[in-house]
Amino acid sequence: MSEIIQLVYSNENIFIWNADDWLKLRKEYRIIGELLGCLPKTPRQDILLGLPLLLSPEEAKLLIEKGFAKLIQYPCIKKKPSETLKKLFHEFREKLYLDQEVCLRKQREKQISGMMDKIVEGKRRKILGLQTTKKKMRKPLDKETLEKMKSVKIDTKLLFEEEMSKLPKLDRNDALIQTHTAHPWVTKEDAEEVDWNYPETEEENLRYQVFKDLWEKNYYITDGEKFGGDFLVYPADPIMFHAQFIVHCQKRNEDLSVNDIISVCRVGCNVRKTQVFASFSPDGETINYQSFQWADSNAL
Template sequence: MTDPIYLISSKNNVFIWSANDWLRLRRDHRIIGELVGTLPKSIRQDVFPGLPLLLFPEEVTLLVEKKIACVVQCTNLEKPPTESLYKKFQEYTDTLLIEQEERLIEFRKQQVTSKMGIIVDGKKRKILGLHTNKKNMKKPLDRKTQEALDSIKIDTESLLEEELAKLPKLNKNEALVQTHTAHPWFIKDDVKIVDWKYPLIPVDQQLTIRYKVYKDLWERKYYITSGEKFGGDFLAYPGDPIMFHAYYIIQCKCKNEEMPIAALITQCRVSCNVRKTLVFATYCEEEDKVKYQSFQWTQSNTLENGLKND
């Protein structure tokens, strides 16, 4: 049996920090959430967000109900780091600095080796008092000068060592900083499983409808994201949103809720312009069933609706 995924609760929000857990939720369970962090190598851009993943309440409720995940709090984050943890962190950063120095030397070694022929030729020209700029090095030499140039022997190993010695020592302030997407020294004893209650108590009818609709769409194998950008509650996709556009804009409604015709027309026109179908979803407590009603704007500018219930 697969271990449950830990959903990290922090200040009334629930996050996923682990890249492996993010991939598992998206690939195996169609949980999308919203990435709210920055990319480690491009921290100043704001087009492509990175971890952590902020989960919507409906997603958390579903994962807990299906026993896919559990909500936890990291107790060690509620208090200052211990002396042993601080020491471990210092040792870790020192190790990273050494590894980066080694990688820098290796990279420089590859650079020098790939340009060794040009470097050797330049050294020989300096010995003979010849110009070493690019323009003069491209000009052919007379026979006597070329023979003198060829007769000079350069120790490439010593030359390589000489070039590597020019590298300045890497300072701690110049070292790359690793952005962790999970606790590097995670201990299971440091987490506490907490109760997750949604909808809130006393029960909020609108939140209940939202969750029932979300759960029903998820069980119908749709990928679901927030529909706020199109004025809806959810967007329903036939596949991963990376590869597919949404088919439906979902509006969660109470079964006796009234709606002005002008607002209905406005929402239908919006959904038509973005090439999606507007769907009103209602939860019927008596039948414990979600019912859907779709609306589309026809070519003759009349409102066409059809009841689509299973």
């Protein structure tokens, strides 16, 4: 059985902080959510975003109801860090710094090894008083000079250590800092389940039942606010397909004016999507759908 995903409840929002959980939600459960965080390597752009993943109430409720996830919170995060936690943090930071020093040295060793022939040649030129600029080194030498260079003995091991000694010590201010997307020292014992009441209102119940019904029909669903709807519905992963439908959750007995219908249909026509109104059936047990399109719409 697949491990239950932990949804983190914080400030009345529900997040996913773990990258493996994000991938699992998308690939196995068709849950998209909304990425909010900046990417560590490109923090000054907002085109591509990273963790945390914000889940809609409908997405979270579905995951909990289906038994795929549970809602938890970490009270310890709101408390002042203990001395033990501070010690763990400083030990981790020191290890990260030392690991970077090792990586930097290994990279420099690899770099010098790949350039050793040129370094040896440059050393021989210096001993013979020849110029060592790139332009001069590209020019061919006469036979006599070549023989002299070959006769100069170079201790490559000593030269290698000499080049390595030029590598400056890594300044702590220049060391990379890891940005955690999940708390590295929180344990399962630190978590407590949240008693979450959703849906509470008639509107919330309609939205959830529509979302659930579409999900059970194997669609991918995202928020539809950018096109004036409640949901956007995709035939497969949104990274590969455009949405087919803009879904509006409508109370069964709520009046909808002709102007409202015309306005939403124009939006759907312009973005080549079908406008769908979803409401409860007369018995309140199932969801009914009614779609609208312009008669001459190219979206057909």
